[in-house]
Amino acid sequence: MANQVQYIFDDKNLRVSEPSVFEGRDLKREEMIVNIGPQHPSTHGVLRLEVILDGEEIVEVAPHIGYLHRCFEKHAENLPYNQILPFTDRMDYLAAMNNEHAFAMGVERMLGIENDIPKRVEYIRVVVAELNRLASHFVALGSYGMDIGAVTAFFWTMRDREHILRLLEWVSGARMLYNYVWVGGLFYDLPVGFEERCLEFTQYLKPKLAELERVVIENKIFVDRTANVGVLDPGLAINYGITGPMLRGSGLKYDLRKVDGYSVYPEIDFDVPVGEGKMGTLGDCWDRTWxxxxxxxxxxxxxxxxxxxxxxxxxxxxxxxxxxMVPKKIRPKAQDFYVRAENPKGELGFFFRADGRSDIPFRCKSRGPSFVNLSIINELAKGGLIADLIAVIGSIDIVLGEVDR
Known part of the structure; x- marks a missing residue:
């Protein structure tokens, strides 16, 4: 029965027992298999981790996914390009504006209208995308603090994230799934007074970020739980295709907003922070959080x-x-095309295959950073303690809607 699905009758209900990837393996005398998840707060969604433990030491970790199927690619291959955009919101649902921006940008490049988009539209896209980046990072930081016992971090970040969600709701009419960035433009211009209100928020946020960094990130208990834990070597990160804050936490200055210079990012002055090993080893959980x-x-x-x-x-x-510039009919010429953008969690990519005859993509494939970054969990966790596994998962910052897209 190895590697086969087993059907188990429990009272009057039929339930399916998923096979273990370690089934048939000869465990050593002190080893045991433990399941974490799939419905557990510290797994950040419906993720099941199958762990071989030797006492409290992790021997091996195998992630099980597929509990939250979005079926994004198959939806996309049955809808016109402009009707696919709302489905991108539902992948990384904590960074919907960023998903829309990447998808719209890819279709615009296929149509050859990228340079015709008004600059005001591009700057608005950057504002809403960066607001959503902040909101996504706040969830990552707050939930990560709560994973390892710092409840205050969660309260603070959720408080400030609420301001962002209200701004984005004012812009789009939706709280989390926006459908605001359209192919060729936007759903609507910014509401009157938005710029002033948004600037007030940034002035409010600066001291709050400094407070979060000082009280939580530099807290001795937080440092002890995250420094020298889950160390990611830069070479290993490259081999696994790791991107985003995880890659930059290992000291590699790689950000697609700088490397590819898309939208109006080349016209904006900003830095790319990288890990420095300040509190422990370069590339550890603390560096990724910092x-x-x-x-x-x-x-x-x-x-x-x-x-x-x-x-x-x-x-x-x-x-x-x-x-x-929003086209009434989107019909790119026959081609294979790949576009990528820097999402809060890393490189989000869309591959399109257009046949030149239809406004529905013949093939659409999404490269989700959460999915790729999750693949390295065994390398980060093995040899550590079971308590450190929770710290490692949180430092990866995954959203299962994007993993099971």
Whole structure:
């Protein structure tokens, strides 16, 4: 019966027992197999981890996924390009604006209209994407603190994230799944007074970030739980295709906003924070967390510069139409095309195959950073303690909607 699904009758209900990847393996005398998840707060969603333990030491970890199927690719291959956008929101549902931006940008490049998008539209896209990056990092930082016992971090980050969600709801009418960035433009221009309200928020947030860094990230207990834990070697990170804060936490200065220079990011001044091994070994859980905090500072800088453009050189006018370049029919010429963007968790990529005859993609494939980053969990966790496994999972920052896209 090895590697076969077993059907078990329990009272009057039929349930399916998923096979173990370690089934048939000869365990050593002190080893045992323990399941963590799939429904457990510290697994950040419906993720099941099958762990071989020798006492409290981790011998091997195998992640089991597939409990939350979004079926994104198959939806995309049955819908016109413009109707796919709402489904991108539901992958990394904590960074929906970033997902929309990447998808819309890819279709615009296939149509050859990328350079025709008004600059005001591009700056608005950057503002909402960076606001969503902040909101995503706040969930990562707050839930990570709670994973290892720092409940205060969760309260603080959820408080500040709520301000962002209200701003984005004001813009789009939705709280988390926005459908705001459209192919060729936007659903609508910013509401009157948004720029001023958003600038007020950035001024409010700066001291709050400093407080979070000082009280939580540099807290001795937090440092003890995360420093020298889950160390990710830069070479190993490259071999696994790791991107985003996980890669930068290992000291590699790689950010697609700089490398690819898409949208109006080349016109904006910001830094790319990298891990420095300040509290332990370069590339440990603390470094990855610290990088996310520093990226919050950089997102604030980006938002403020974009707002200055939106109230100055590219301010609103009566004749401005954010939907002027939205095509009525999206029919790219026959081609294979790949686009990528820097999402809060790493490189989000979309591969399209267009046949030139239809407004429905013949093939659509998504490269989710959460899925790729999760693949290295065994390398990070083995040899550590069971308590450290929870710290490792949180430092990866996964969203299962993107893993099981």
């Amino acid at each position: 990088v996310r905090v520093q990226e919050c500072y950089e997102s604030v800088k980006i938002i403020e510069q974009a707002l200055a453009k939106l109230t100055g050189e590219h301010k609103r006018t009566r004749d401005f139409d954010p939907r002027a």
